[in-house]
Amino acid sequence: MKIGILDENTINKISAGEVVERPLNVVKELVENALDAGASSVSVEIEKAGKKLIRVCDNGCGMDKEDLQLSVKRHATNKIKSFDDLSNIISLGFRGEALPSIASISMFDLKTQPQGASSGWQLSMEGNKQVSLQPWAGSGGTIVEVRNLFFNTPVREKFLKTDITEKSKIISCIDEIALVRNDVNFKIISDNKIIADYQKTDSKMKRIEDVLGRDMSKKLKHISFSHPKVEIDAFITTRENSLPQKNMQYLFVNGRCVNYPKWLIHSVYQAYKQAIPVGRYPGIIMFLQTNPSDIDINVHPTKREIKFVKENEMYELFYSFIKGSVESDAPSNIIGLQTEMQKEESEYKPGGYPFGSRHYSKPYGKSTYPSKNVTVEDYKNLYATLNEQALDNTAKQTEMIYSDNYKFIGQIFATYILVEKDNTFYIIDQHAAQERVRYEMFINQVSEKALNVQQLLIPDMFDLQASKALILKNQLETFNNLGFAVEEFGNNTFRLTSYPALLGIHINFIEIINTLIDFLADEKTNDIEEINEKIIRAACRTSVKAGDKLLDKQAMELMKDLFACKMPWTCPHGRPTVYTLTQNDLEKFFKRT
DSSP, rough: OOOOOOOOOHHHHHHHHHOOOOOHHHHHHHHHHHHTTSSEEEEEEGGGGGEEEEEEOOOOOOOHHHHHHHHTTTTTOOSSSGGGGEEEEESSOTTTTTTHHHHHSEEEEEEEEEEEOOOOEEEEEEEEEEEEEEEEOOOEEEEEEEEEETHHHHHHHHHHOOHHHHHHHHHHHHHHHHHHHHTTTEEEEEEEEEEEOOOOOOOHHHHHHHHHHHHTTTTTEEEEEOOOSSEEEEEEEGGGBSSSSOEEEEEEETEEEOOOOOHHHHHHHHHTTTTTTTOOOEEEEEEEEEEEGEEEESSSSTTTOEEEEEEHHHHHHHHHHHHHHHHOOOOOOOOOOHHHHHHHHTSSSSSGHHHHHOOOOOOOOOOSSOOOOOOGGGGGOOOOOHHHHHHHHHHTTOSOOOEEEEEEEEEEEETTEEEEEEEEEEEHHHHHHHHHHHHHHHHHHTTTTTOOOEEEEEEEEEEEEEEHOOOOOOOHHHHHHOOOEEEEESSSSSEEEEEEGGGGGGHHHHHHHHHHHHHHHHHHOOOHHHHHHHHHHHHHHHHHOOOOOOOOOHHHHHHHHTSSSSTTBBOOSBBEEEEEHHHHHHHTTTOOO
């Protein structure tokens, strides 16, 4: 086949593939254009997760007729003038082909009017072909409507995920932008329903609370640092508030949300290394201001990747800054700021319970399963944390315990149970064993429709980020079927009124729910049985802890329950539950044979 020049329409569609893979990309480009136009209020409206409609309205500077016509031409932009400007970009975007690329795969309508002008103009296009250009009487600013996205490239639509997932990605994108632009009003409307409405504020912490929820904002400490090369303003979790996932890590450089470079995230993790347990992660929202000439944002078309000059020096700077902040409440070289809101929050009792504890009584609210007024005592074989009286009784139990030819030796490090039988020595990890027992009991109760639930006298109230709230709302039935009675209690606020009784007490249900939402957001499966199993595994994993002192009889009950399981040798996540040593193994080690 001979080489030929592609026609303009094909070139635009290929270019659109670089910019527009899903509705999220359209929203991001249009919102960034609105902010570059000086907007103080931005509204994003979508229908059918953006496939049917994306409408972005702003009160920015608007455009005159000439600029309007140029804006949909390839490589037309007002953000750079020459190649040298690429090293000094201060706007969010500069790719001039964004609008023509979007227009080439949609039914596109752009209405705009310069601030102070008496009228504006409306441009309509279909598949990159101009349909009309006519006067428009509106208000100062710009309205962009994108309808029937991918109508002429249906193959791209086939690769999109479900509407819930695509919608969640769009909301997450707006949330990111809203975090760094707390000086702008943002409204998100989906299928004629307001999902989020963030009012502009002078307080970054207030915007963080609005976007990420009060539960998250309470865990953050505000720190700042000044250096000739960079200004850092950050909100980080303390040692006591590590997270089970690493999805609460945001980096903003000169107002742009970017991915953490490998060297920077490694620096952060090293700074936290001795402060949080293995398997836990820091939450960190970092705002950086630096000279545009010291960074390169042209690494990737999505502008999510970034490079810094002298990264080795920057590594040491960030490491020292974060490490000092984590290890000390008030390092001498760091300005620790606490807003009035934080002071009020410090007086807030977690969960809203008197004396910081939960209280249980008779059934409250609705539940998928009939309540049997189950108490934690009914599940003593599930080894909930003992009260002080039980711990006192431990000292009285000095005799060896025998059961089914097993001889209980003791417990070491408040983590491992030692048992002997038939010339074999068993070391049982009580955490992994508890997890296996609870998992199989949970699975059996669900399959037999005999799940017992524990009602909460005072419901657990919690807020979620708008994108996570959307996913939870879509999966409420799934959670309720598994004994978690979760109800909507406001736009992005929920309350938990009951939970599976076999999970015991002292459980961080918010962490469980966030973990499950992250799994559901990835949409690795739509199979309800697999989703149920994932939820059960996560719930069991977070409900048991190493370090609980057990009574001898409780330890033996745990051992018997473990060996009664279908798969006793590993926890549901594949970690070993038991290590065995035979008498022969020991004799070989001590060279007795």
